[in-house]
Amino acid sequence: MPPKEPAPGPRFARTTEKGHGRVEHRSLESTVILTVHPKWPGLKQGFRVRRWGIRKGKAYEEVVHGITSRPPEKADAKRLLELVREHGRIENSLHYVRDVTLGEDACPVRRGSAPQVLAALRNVSVHLLAHVEADNHARAIRRLAARFHEAINLLASPL
Known part of the structure; x- marks a missing residue:
């Protein structure tokens, strides 16, 4: 106490x-x-x-x-x-x-600027995944893996 x-x-x-x-x-x-x-x-x-x-x-x-x-x-x-x-x-x-x-803690990259670059890419991924019709991020990833054209359209869209 x-x-x-x-x-x-x-x-x-x-x-x-x-x-x-x-x-x-x-x-x-x-x-x-x-x-x-x-x-x-x-x-x-x-x-x-x-x-x-x-x-x-x-x-x-x-x-x-x-x-x-x-x-x-x-x-x-x-x-x-x-x-x-x-x-x-x-x-x-x-x-x-x-x-x-996204497996950040399991990532073996630890040297130079690569960890910061990967963290930035994960942040972009989280932002993009928020625009996918899915219950959660894991389902959004699976959906985009199965629908390549949706992934490309997501990357090309002016969110």
Whole structure:
């Protein structure tokens, strides 16, 4: 369990989510004290997110820090916590497609600029696959493999 936390308010928020056989708690504390530093133009808030719970029968706690250009009047602690959670969902879904569907982690290419070139090509692929009529990216890939003319038309279209 984390240390005693402040009461909910503009600088502190907490959530609890249950699902997938686990309970996860999240708390966010924000501060504007970092905004006085002249090397951080545009910085409006800093924050700390704590996540803790039980995953696969084991207790865990994670702490991450972040910064944002959103001022407190546009994003209090509760809103920041929502934005952090949404960012995680987007990252996880993109990572899943790139890693599992497109095999990024299994790729043996590790030297020079080739990994960055391949990452850029995977990003283009994800964008193009979003325009294919299919339930998911894997089905879109199979559809294009079976319908070569659709793949060529997709590459030639001005999306």
